[in-house]
Amino acid sequence: MIVKTRIAPSPTGSAHVGTARGAIWNYLYAKKHGGVFALRIEDTDRDRYFPAAIEEFKKDLTWIGVEWDELVPSQYALRKRHLEVANQLLEKGAAYKCFSTKEEIDAAREKAESKSFKFQSPWRDADPSTYPMDKPFAIRLKTPQEGVIKIQDIIRGDVEIPAKDLEDLVIIRSDGESPIYNLTVVVDDHDMEITHVARGEEHLINTFKQKLIYDAMGWDVPQFAHLPLILAPAGQSGKLSKRHGAVTIDYYKEKGFLPEALFNYLLRLGWGHGNDEIISKEQAIEWFDFKDVSKAGMRFDLDKALSLNAHYIREKDDQALTDLAAPFFEKKIERMLTESEKKTLLAMMPELKTRVKTLVEMADLGAFLFVTLPLDEKAQKILEKPIPITDSEDKISPQESINLLIQHFSDFFVKPTNSDRPYLKWESDALTSSFMHIAEEMNVKIGKLLQPVRAKICFSTITPPLSESMEALGMEECIKRLKA
């Protein structure tokens, strides 16, 4: 039998990292076994149906590198089939018509005050001859009143629950036609011939209910794997949710994460393979197995995800990275980059990429290459701080030292108009040697000499190497900034 897994989201917008991780694992498991990975959109709840959200979800999945082999674009479209199964369950006596209204049930629930209240429908064993005429009814599944329901889970082993703890679940709403989740999943998973159902642990209880439907229909039960949940950040309780922020794929995409970094991080969150940390998709396909997934819930560690992202940024080819980074720079400087500026960015990429953890950080670090910026606080201070002369009590003011530097630049780098005197090209190596030469001449430490220059050129004390930056900017712009 061919392995077939699926991810079955009910999209409400950008994919939750937990859903994305579930998709990754399911995808890997299918690929590992040469099987099929399916995407099924669970849109049976029409009150929460947003087509745009579905598109966004698909985009997120694609971005992170998960491709589906099969698509069920709308579970809602399958409702006739769901109803048909519900009627079969009715015929088999595994389900019954329940004429109790939602209001009656809610009232009973309220009155009970116990959270563990189970609604006992008076219609469960009612004689059909007593059914009211022209009254709407829901269809409920008859759960056994004694014994246990048992399931096998790849991750957790055998799990069982007393049957009496389960309420007779509604499978068709009292509108007489709308199927409910626990019915639709079973029918679709069966019809699609899903062999492995791996979903969040929050579904564990549902699985017992669903087992009842499989059994009543005489269908084979798939293999189950209930995946541990990603928990709220340390100090906060509960599972990770929207209110903790930073939970959607879209968030990380906009923050400047590389898809392979987030893929790697999510892959490793709850699963490991020896001491391996950096794992490619191909390697993951070979190594991943649900049985190695940890059982306990875990916390999302942004620092680790960032460090992985920094790693993948460093590994990435400069040209590809430039293409990826360009939009982040454009957002930062609030205009498009020209072709020549893109070349500048490419040239600076080796210096930029070892210094950042995200593409947003890269745009912050490299923006000075394309626009002038207000000096940051520390840069401001540097320009006020005199430079000590080595082996002396004397000091030289930053502006004075910069003026001297400008003078030297015109000696070294400017082509003389009426002379054959040699001059240097404005390139990083030449700039570096000239800095060393000037520092020696002025009898100051090179680091001290360069700090104010760095401030004027890059507007910050934290920058890529100065010589490279100045080459990228060109002599004219550098002189202009130094004189400003």
Next chain:
RNA sequence: GACCCCAUCGUCUAGCGGUUAGGACACUGGCCUUUCAAGCCGGCAGCACGGGUUCGAAUCCCGUUGGGGUCGCCA
């Protein structure tokens, strides 16, 4: 509250009856250095607790504690 699941450094994990309990992130010391990174070398830090089982338990069993999930005519 009831039912179910879970428990190795702060975090993510390796470990599957005999290990100096390993790695990664974070933190930290050093080297390198033109700021900041990167890189290299080093450090700190863990088997929740209590009982068993066993010659021997992080590993197996029970309990306690702690965390998580579920309790809808949502998915």
